[in-house]
């Protein structure tokens with residue numbers, strides 16, 4: 001198979017520890033010997049580590065410490081140690097275990113026979129320039145305690161450059177939770193297929209930069225275990241770009257490209273409406289109408305000359321009191337509601353909840369919804385509903401779920417099952433959940449963690465929906481596209497302006513730039 005096509009398919013897949021074990025079992029029973037596979041995998045890890053050493057100017061004079069666990073993660077570590085030793089690197093192995101799996105023990109015996117330095121004192125690794133962590137991989141199930149936990153804490157305290165094999169030791173493969181303690185890696189080389197730990201906020205600080213090392217597991221074996229439509233999926237550049245309405249049909253006029261209504265803003269939070277409008281601008285939607293309190297209408301017109309600004313009667317404090325009576329909501333394919341509304345805009349919500357088109361609820365619309373029996377309100381909707389809470393808003397909406405579950409992927413999926421809405425649970429690793437599937441955005445930047453960045457996402461998503469709805473296509477995938485695109489803009493802006501330089505307005509200016517760059521690399 002063409003390696004590029006394979007890589008596009010592989011990068012979308014996520015497997016749990018159990019699924020990985022089952023896939024592994026299939027290929028072992030098909031005939032590849034366990035030792036041969038370990039040799040192949042560790043060879044690929046060694047090659048990648050060698051390149052990382054070149055990038056970091058680490059030469060054979062430097063000292064490399066290898067942490068070796070009792071299972072096959074330790075086995076990988078030992079093969080890497082042996083190969084680096086033969087390349088001339090100065091290696092010291094630390095493996096404080098009395099028992100090892102058979103294959104791991106065999107490799108241990110061999111490195112011993114080669115005379116590679118085996119240390120029994122963690123302090124001796126303090127002289128190392130780099131540490132390679134082969135303590136535990138997807139076989140870790142219980143808490144790390146005792147001497148090995150103390151060792152890990154000492155290692156973390158040293159702040160050395162650490163490369164973890166498969167998973168940073170101590171992280172639970174499926175939940176990303178820290179089991180007692182965990183190695184704080186700079187780079188983690190995930191083996192074969194992505195695991196859920198890489199896609200959740202909990203373990204990210206320990207995983208560092210994540211890279212996938214493909215070792216040619218046949219796709220038929222993967223598919224036999226994960227099925228035709230796997231529940232958990234990674235959003236990739238490929239899936240995101242493919243869902244965009246590009247190229248546009250030559251005969252499309254503005255209304256064929258869809259009409260979005262944004263209901264947002266107040267005297268207090270004027271910027272939120274502007275940012276949502278600028279997010280929508282980048283989507284290429286045919287028409288944007290923005291309903292705001294009357295007093296801020298001139299400001300919106302100035303910032304968004306292409307939009308139709310609808311002034312609404314307002315409360316004493318400058319929030320929307322009601323929508324104009326003659327506002328015909330059936331003209332829009334999508335309504336975005338929420339950014340900067342304040343809780344005072346509660347009176348407009350009944351019309352929004354019963355609107356006969358797709359609605360996207362964000363920010364204050366979610367805070368208002370939280371007071372109105374969210375599960376009942378959302379599940380009563382007859383048209384598509386998307387909600388975009390961060391964890392704080394999610395807690396207010398679904399306190400009963402939060403009481404029983406911590407895992408963000410499960411939480412989002414349960415909320416989608418309960419309500420029938422598409423849940424965009426925002427975080428460092430935003431996930432998009434329907435009742436049947438969850439998609440996770442694997443790449444983002446902490447630069448996006450600031451006020452207004454969510455308003456941009458909501459506007460962008462709002463603008464992307466109408467053409468999809470007009471084309472009568474399913475909307476889930478375009479939600480993924482919005483989440484991915486928004487992050488890519490943040491990543492590009494952070495690269496050019498540092499993580500401090502990505503205010504929400506600047507972010508809007510990077511949306512089209514990020515898309516242009518992606519389109520160049522995908523072709």
Ligand SMILES: NC(=O)C1=CN([C@@H]2O[C@H](COP(=O)(O)OP(=O)(O)OC[C@H]3O[C@@H](n4cnc5c(N)ncnc54)[C@H](O)[C@@H]3O)[C@@H](O)[C@H]2O)[C@H](O)CC1
Pocket residue numbers: 020024037038041069070071072073074075076101135136137138139140141142143144145165166167191192
């Ligand atoms: N993915 C693949 O197909 C391949 C994976 N490889 C590597 O193998 C590991 C998984 O190996 P496994 O032996 O199943 O598990 P681990 O090495 O992660 O660890 C299990 C080992 O550790 C003991 N243990 C578990 N928890 C604890 C604890 N809290 N404290 C102490 N000891 C603990 C347990 O009893 C086992 O002995 C995978 O990550 C890859 O690195 C292959 O090399 C190639 C194919």
Ligand SMILES: [K+]
Pocket residue numbers: 073133134135136137164165166167168169
């Ligand atoms: K590891």
